[in-house]
Amino acid sequence: MKRIMIEPVSRIEGHARITIQLDDAGKVTDTKFQVTQVRGFEKFTEGRPFYEMPGITSRICGICPISHQLAASKACDAIMAVRIPPAAQLLREIIHCAQVVQSHALSFFYLSAPDLLLGMDHDPATRNVAGLIEANPELARAGIELRKFGLLVIEGLAEERVHPSWIVPGGVKSPMTVQARDRFLAAIPQAMATAEKTLGIFKGVLDSFTEEIANFGSAPTMYAGLVDSAGNIQFYDGLLRFRAADGSIVQEGIAAEDYAEFIGEATLSDSYLKAPFYRPQGWPEGIYRVGALARINVAEAMGTPRADAELTEFRQRFGRMAHSSFLYHYARLIEVMYGLEAMQLLLQQADVLDTHVRAEAGVNALEGVGMIEAPRGTLIHHYKVDENGAITWANLIVATGHNNRAIGDGVRQVAEHFIRGDKLEEGMLNRVSALVRAYDPCLSCSTHAIGVPALDISLVDAKGALLDRLRSDA
């Protein structure tokens, strides 16, 4: 028995290891996606006051700090049993849109675009952001612009350097100024034009990826995501809906506090990440995917005109239910457009400048759940506290967790299609890494957005002896 290990998956944010198990004939028998996640989170937070959770969780799993602050604060709102002021709700939604835009821009331009636009078999030494800038300066500039726009809003609202945690239990720390609102509104049209241009370029290169679209984790699965009462996509609020691979709705209207009734968590021995599954169907039948592709499959529509036009075109190309993981990239770009449109609408609301942005309360419930759509998928924070507000128990379900099994299955599919024998070929193995990157997994708290990927691939036999090794160092 031989094993091919790819470690770490370069350019994804965090650390993961892929083990491809070969039999003696060199055929793929099994694939595992293993991640090293922050362990002992529950222990770490035990005894901490509940209102510290937004700050703590955004630091220890901090690739998308805003998402954790939002989910944590919603869980805390539930413990305080408050309904946050309307302006606070709008401001939380606005910063969330900004976070989606900047996170998707980061993922697309910095992590995935080098594969997509330079080609999978491009020389690994230049298959990175620097190579992208050289080959397609216009697109690289678009990426930088969109990310900058997202950060403009986030920093403008949260004054990140001054207040590390702007989103707090009960609302947000400070209201938005007229100047800030006008600055954001003025920057949106340009950002939309950039998003549209990027979508255009992406659609232009789609045809050269038919093989990837067919083989990139294209096994149909169930999907989960939040939707509003009209069934349209929702990032901040809304209820959880499960939709089957054939398009039928499995379950909908799941409120945050009822998640455990529908989501079970399997503990995998070889990964610190727990793998959630749809409880009524059991493990592993009940696997489902979350994230951009899942959301647009689950929702009826986006609910904003330009994003809906893009979604219509997407569905014309790939059908009502699109299964290829490769299409996560496409879905993210549609969501960037949606995020910008939604933000524009939110900024135009009458009470968005209201200065009452924080509700105060103590412990009014001993348990609270917060659920949002993070850029990478449904994020759930669940806390229990004692009567003094000290955390006694905490559970987090993160996006990469939901997708864990699907990523593993996808790797297998790619491996079977591309890997033969025990020789390590860069282009082939890079496709396996690219599959994982399609999910944009949030694995730990390190970001390495720019730079040459450090790819370390080992080929190991059953006894652990190294057969072959391929490395592209920074």
Next chain:
Amino acid sequence: MAAKTLTIDGKQISAEEGATVLQAATEAGIPIPTLCHLEGVYDMGACRLCIVEITGIPKLLPACTTKVAEGMEIKTNSERLRKYRRMILELLFAERNHVCAVCVSNGHCELQTLAYSQGMEHVRYDYTFPKWNLDTTHRLFGMDHNRCVLCNRCVRVCWHIEGAGTKNVSGRGAKSRIITDLNMPWGDADSCTECGKCVMSCPTGALFNKGSTVGEMERDRDKLEFIVNAREKKQWIAD
């Protein structure tokens, strides 16, 4: 009262008899780093950050508890002193669990500020990662022993400004711990008047208002000064 003449960092100054070296230096505009010192309560030399060199005395002495004397020659900022101050700070960090990024005092913390200003770049000692708990039983305030530097400010203000005597120290050495009443949960401490002076006095994130999130504890020490001035000088001002 007789005046004493002395030299601090080469500068000739005079100070009142009975004044501390710290007072004399402050008066002369010479900064000495401090941590346990708090205007308005007596000094006890708990932290040793204010150590100075005095010619003729081999030991380093704390400026906050050393009285001025005629002809003293004092150095406040030698390489040796800087080395020891950094060492003291590193030991303070290693002794408890300071995670600034998630701390209520992040950005407004005297310990953190000192670490920056004294050029502490890393901790050379092994962190002890002690197991300390939190006390969130009080209606208004919380205490996180993980961040306590045992400066005793809270104890002193509780006894000598408020006069409640709720806060005390139990244990010895690194195991010392701030307690309330007879080592009972703060929420059960009958003597506590809920005045909040201890919270105002704390230099770190150890004492906090309940509900504070990361970086939200900014302390209003003017209030303490106001009370002390009013009581001792009959002046209703904080300077």
